[in-house]
């Protein structure tokens with residue numbers, strides 16, 4: 001009863017409070033809170049109820065306190081210069097107990113509800129599908145069940161099945177966030193963090209990094225695709241090619257796709273500057289670099305061997321004349337599980353098309 005009253009109030013709040021700002025309501029989900037995204041996981045309803053509850057506590061206390069304040073200012077204002085104080089009381093035990101006990105009860109209710117939700121979100125059901133998440137600046141990569149290669153920026157999950165993610169970072173602290181699922185967890189280097197959810201609605205939803213992790217942090221985004229159980233089963237049985245393993249067999253085409261996943265956040269193909277040099281027109285050129293293994297200045301041709309070396313051992317050669325790219329290189333060393341040898345060949349085929 002109390003939650004339906006809060007829902008009614010929440011649904012009417014936009015008209016009362018938004019002062020004409022249109023609320024982002026999903027017509028399919030009339031019970032969606034006016035400030036929150038669609039509810040696409042099993043956590044969303046309870047989460048939004050608690051949110052609405054805290055929101056209404058804010059309204060009640062804010063307007064209640066303001067009302068008493070304004071009333072007192074007017075009613076007890078000093079009317080004459082020589083007017084004595086209206087009261088000399090220094091405390092009022094009954095009042096102090098009241099304003100201590102009521103907020104205590106309120107925060108304990110918030111704590112209890114929050115703790116219940118936290119406990120549910122901490123323990124994944126035993127039959128959860130297992131996914132691995134690898135974070136690096138500035139991309140999220142996902143390993144899907146039955147496939148041992150990471151796919152970048154896109155995650156596919158079935159509707160109505162619990163999914164558990166085991167997450168780690170290759171470099172700095174990131175934070176994995178799917179607003180439509182109401183789940184968020186920090187992702188740290190040298191440590192595994194887990195998170196689980198049960199999607200309840202087929203569709204595509206945003207993935208964000210919510211921990212500032214460097215200058216292209218805002219590009220550290222992705223999409224979670226919630227598919228029907230039938231489609232998921234088809235992916236698993238091989239009846240349908242899973243999108244996380246959909247390569248065409250044409251090295252240059254696949255190389256472009258793989259470049260977009262793994263390299264495009266730092267290397268452009270249109271000449272625009274990024275964290276790393278643009279690949280535009282690089283193929284076949286020669287430039288002076290410092291060979292850090294020998295300490296010698298050498299002329300490096302941008303060829304197959306140089307690309308392989310740049311991926312496996314990015315600090316071996318440092319481009320001279322550009323202090324921004326000096327050591328230590330922000331290009332992380334890619335392992336063979338992240339960028340298999342064969343993929344480097346695809347990228348090479350793609351780079352050759354960029355002359």
Ligand code: HEC
Nearest residue numbers: 262263266275276277307310317318319325329330331347
């Ligand atoms: C996090 C940013 C980042 C990512 C991601 C990244 N690189 Fe780099 N890359 C760099 C930086 C920075 C340099 C310059 C390093 C230096 O000069 O010491 C560089 C240099 C290179 C070079 C040498 C370029 C030249 O003109 O000398 C190649 C080739 C290269 N990267 C290939 C790749 C490939 C292939 C990928 C994807 C598999 C990739 N990089 C992903 C940052 C990145």
Ligand SMILES: [Cu+2]
Nearest residue numbers: 174209213220
């Ligand atoms: Cu990040």
